[in-house]
Amino acid sequence: MRAAVLFGENQGLEVVDVELAGPGPGEVRVRLGATGLCASDWHTMTGAIPSPTPAVLGHEGAGVVEAVGEGVSRVAAGDHVVLSWVPNCGYCRYCESGRPNLCSKAMPALLAGTLVSGARRLSYNGEPLYHYSFLSTFAEETVVDEAACVKIRDDVPLPVAALVGCAATTGYGAAVLRGRVGPGDTVVVIGAGGVGLSAVMGAALAGARHVVAVDPRATKREWALDVGATHVVDPGTEDVDALIRSLTDGDGADVAIESAGRPELVTRAFELTCRGGTIVCVGIPEAGSPVSFPGPDLVRHEKVVTGSLYGSCQMHVDMPRILDLYAEGRLPLDKLVTKSYTLDDINVGFEDMLAGRLARGVVLLAG
Numbered sequence: 001m002r003a004a005v006l007f008g009e010n011q012g013l014e015v016v017d018v019e020l021a022g023p024g025p026g027e028v029r030v031r032l033g034a035t036g037l038c039a040s041d042w043h044t045m046t047g048a049i050p051s052p053t054p055a056v057l058g059h060e061g062a063g064v065v066e067a068v069g070e071g072v073s074r075v076a077a078g079d080h081v082v083l084s085w086v087p088n089c090g091y092c093r094y095c096e097s098g099r100p101n102l103c104s105k106a107m108p109a110l111l112a113g114t115l116v117s118g119a120r121r122l123s124y125n126g127e128p129l130y131h132y133s134f135l136s137t138f139a140e141e142t143v144v145d146e147a148a149c150v151k152i153r154d155d156v157p158l159p160v161a162a163l164v165g166c167a168a169t170t171g172y173g174a175a176v177l178r179g180r181v182g183p184g185d186t187v188v189v190i191g192a193g194g195v196g197l198s199a200v201m202g203a204a205l206a207g208a209r210h211v212v213a214v215d216p217r218a219t220k221r222e223w224a225l226d227v228g229a230t231h232v233v234d235p236g237t238e239d240v241d242a243l244i245r246s247l248t249d250g251d252g253a254d255v256a257i258e259s260a261g262r263p264e265l266v267t268r269a270f271e272l273t274c275r276g277g278t279i280v281c282v283g284i285p286e287a288g289s290p291v292s293f294p295g296p297d298l299v300r301h302e303k304v305v306t307g308s309l310y311g312s313c314q315m316h317v318d319m320p321r322i323l324d325l326y327a328e329g330r331l332p333l334d335k336l337v338t339k340s341y342t343l344d345d346i347n348v349g350f351e352d353m354l355a356g357r358l359a360r361g362v363v364l365l366a367g
């Protein structure tokens, strides 16, 4: 089968024929229908996120179960699935306390380049390839851990389901699950890419009165208005602070979501929130970079600063739920798909992503 392989840093992806073995016990073979292009893949291609190579990248995918290995009971051949890059164990303290996105078995192994068991099922000319984020979705098929398969309804398009595997859930969950946006809230979302736009949608659905999206790119601001933002701001020419104060009687936003991963914008998000406000950080800053905010205000204003990984979701509960909301017309996830590509064009997709032309680019596969 064909797959896009990263042979080494800064070499782009090469689409070649690879071999796929399995599924072994506890594993599932999935025929992919679509996979999204995520900035994390790009950061791996440049070496900014270290992950072993040669590897089949891709971690935002959905498809149809082709075959299941011994002992697999959660899914069967023919089931539609979203793939979760946290194949959570189900019994560690995090899984047991309702925070499976932080699973202590899966998370430490995320960048090891294998399945949770340490197995590898991919090879090229007889030499083993590494997996990526347990999923390796830049391929026609993949073999994953059973726990990575989130069974979903089969009447939603796989390109939309694929986005629920990363960007859509990350953004929606930052607003709804971690930020706990409520009716009447004022929410500011910094950065309007796939994650930021999903946060805008989530905040709007949760009943926010004002949803302010901040992004220097005009196209992204337009997309934000199209998915539920009530106001948009160009940070280069407009004063976001003045706007938020004018909308909130001088108080500030109830929830600020930072999706760009820039330390100075985390500080900005902190400044834009009201007393008791919540700052949700979703973008991952460069390794080792500290973020700062005024210490006295943290205490005196009782602000809550929190990270959010994978939308702080419970994958097997929230992903099907997000797709129900989409299917019922309440969460326009299809609007995230700006452009689709073939597997052969995948590097063009990354060029478009870097040029800021995409909310999300999606590679269509056979599915």
Ligand SMILES: [Zn+2]
Pocket: 038, 039, 040, 059, 060, 166, 167
């Ligand atoms: Zn991602």
Ligand SMILES: [Zn+2]
Pocket: 088, 089, 090, 091, 092, 093, 094, 095, 096, 100, 102, 103, 104, 105, 106
């Ligand atoms: Zn666990």
